[in-house]
Amino acid sequence: MKVVIVGNGPASASAVEAFRQVDKDSDIIVLSDEEYPTYAPNCMENVIRGDISQDALFYKGGYAFYEKYKVDFRPKKEVISIDNKRKVVIVKGGEEIPYDKCLLAAGASSFVPPIPGKELGGVTTAKNLDDAKRIREWILSGKVKRAVIVGAGPIGVEDAETLKHMGIEVHVVEFFDRVLPRMLDKSMADRYMKALQDEGINFYLNHQVVAIHGEDGWVEAVEIKHLGSDESKFIETDMVILSTGVRPRTHIIQDTDIKLHIDENKNRVVGGVLANEYQQTSDPDVYAAGDICSGRDAWGNYRWIALFPTAQQGGAIAGYNMAGLRVENPGLVDYNAVKTRGAVAGSGGTFEDAEEAFTAEYENYLIKVFLKEGKVCGYQFVGIPKGGALNLRNAFLQGNQEFIKRVLKDRGLGLEASGVLFHHFMRFKDRRISPEIVKAIKMGMLRSLANPKYEVPLFYV
Template sequence: MRVVIVGNGPAAASAVEAFRSIDKDSEIIMLSDEEYPTYAPNCMENVIRGDISPEALFYKGGYAFYERYNVDFRPKKEVVGIDNKRKVVIVKGGEEVRYDKCLLAAGAYSFVPPIPGATLEGVTTAKNLDDAKRIRDWVVSGRVKRVAIVGAGPIGVEDAETLRHMGMEVHVIEFFDRVLPRMLDKFMADRYMRVLEEEGVKFYLNHQVIAIHGEDNWVEAVEVKHIDSDKSKFIQVDMVILSTGVRPRTHLVQDTDIKLHIDESRGRLIGGVLVNEYQQTSDPDVYAAGDICSGRDAWGNCRWIALFPAAQQGGAIAGYNMAGLRVENPGLVDYNAVKTRWVTAGSGGTFEDAEDAFTAEYENYLIKVFLKEDVVCGYQFVGIPKKFEPNTKNVFLKKEEALEFLKRVIKDRGLGLEASGVLFHHFMRFKERKLSREVIKAMKMGMLRALANPKYEIPIFHA
């Protein structure tokens, strides 16, 4: 059997590991439009800062990963389509690669709105490793001192905090009335944003970019206006990062009968390639996993979830099933957290249609749990940092520059991705997801890790 995997991210890598645990002999061909081995897509701000090792970035072991699992890895092969009737994947330039089973794990691409001046030098997206390297090169060269970030989603705020930490003047323009609009409600978002503002990041909520201006083909200003005003203003900058969201690469199946996630009432695309509980598309020999697809989440909703944990889980399910097992996905996980040094935030589930909410606050922890029909449908948290004074008796701190450095970076970031995962899995293990007195007490006391105690925890996957 020949398996062709389109993509080289977390979903693809997890699929390879799962497949090879069952099938040691079948041929696996992996096609990637990038030149790099599998890397951690949620660490791009670390690449910009320059504080991540190759071992952590290429977390599957670099090119040795493909040797270990006997994968024919073909980098710089951009797939432009699939012909599922002839069972071939079509590569840019006309090459066709035959398959018996195909996994679409090509992820999503950065959406670039039609803003005049978006093609100027100094304007970039921040989705992949090439983007991160480009941003770092511009910053360390000394050419960039002032940055505008368009969009205050997870990537936008992580880059804002990173670049501010590196000494840049940072402006964030967001169309909605809050930062992290898909992760937090207004109250929680404002608590999160307040800390970043105290550190010098400037936010322009309810604003949109009218145009990007430049001279000698390099950006020098962004023109913005409030959504309720006709007057615009200029912000002088040396770099613009477009963090305006991503879109699934559904164009790969546009000439096929493979079904997409469509809002039937409106007749418009609202997600990616549609998959069932086995990660199969409407063509049983074509699977999909990761940011390219929509599936059932752990809360029972059909959703498009462009997150690292969901990609890994979906990829593993696809790998097992392509190898001949019949493994159901218990529901795509959607817990997420923003990795910023000064303040963290996270969420899981949904909150837009919640009927009630429960809030617990203890010291620097703020947790909000949303309920619908008296059961948990989602949660959010913000971890406001505690600030500690360094111990001046330490010999290392006798140097003034060391002391100043530690004053800036020794901060308790509060809650992070681990806590988000704990909350998510805790709520998932209950069919009704009721809030017991014990759980409420644990939240109020900030004892989130206690919720993952084996006494309470039941794994999301069956053995």
């Protein structure tokens, strides 16, 4: 059997590992439009800062990964389409690669809005490794002293804090009325933004970029307007980072009968390639995982979730099933957290259609749990660090110097708390919030929700 995997990110790597657990001998070809082995896509701000090791960045072991799992890795091979009737993948330049099973794991590409001046030097996206290296090079050259970031999603705010800590004057322009609009509601987002403003980051909410201006081929200013206003404002800058979202690379299947995620009521595409609980598309020999596809989440909703954990989970399910097993995805996880140090934020599930919300505040934590029909449908978390001393009686810290170092760097502990909350709510099918759970949250004992032995807090406060 020949398996062709389109893409080389987390979904692809997890699929390879899962497949080889079952099938040791079939051919696996991995096609990538980049030149690098699999790398951690959620660490681009670390690349910009220069504080990540090669082992951590290329977290699967670099090129040795492909040798270990007997993979024919083909970099710089951009797949432009698939012909599922003839069962071939078509590479830019015309090469056709036949398959028995195909996994679409090509991810998503940066969405670049049609802003006049976007082609100027100093204007870039911040999605992949080449982007991050380019931004770092510009900063180290001394060319960049001021930066405008368009978009205040997770990548935008992480890059904003990174640049500020590197000595850059930072301005963030956001179309919506809050930062992290897909992660937090207005009250939670304002609490989080305040901490970043205190670090000296400037935010322009409810603003849109009208144009990017420059001379001699390099950016010099960004023109913005408040929504509903005709009056322009100009922000002088040496660099613009377009962090305006991503789009699934569904062009690969545009000439096929493979189904996309469509809102039937509105009759429009609302996500990526549609995948079932086995990560199969409407063609049973074509699978999809990661940012390119939509699937059922842990609450039973079809959603497009472009996150690292989702990609890894979906990729593993696809790998097992391409190898002949019948493994069902229990529901895509979507807990997310931003890795900023002045403040942290995490969320999971959905909150737009919640019927009620339960809020608890404890010391530097603010947690909001959203309910629908009495069941948990999502949550949000914001942590403002207070610099308490570490409590070495905590089981996480005993004999684990590396973990201690990591805790000290991530002072707000948002990613850990976010994951604990999410997995607790996923363990129980009815997901009802009991008085005991309320008490644990109010007392800040997030870790006890996952395992009672971690009830001892991480900090003395």
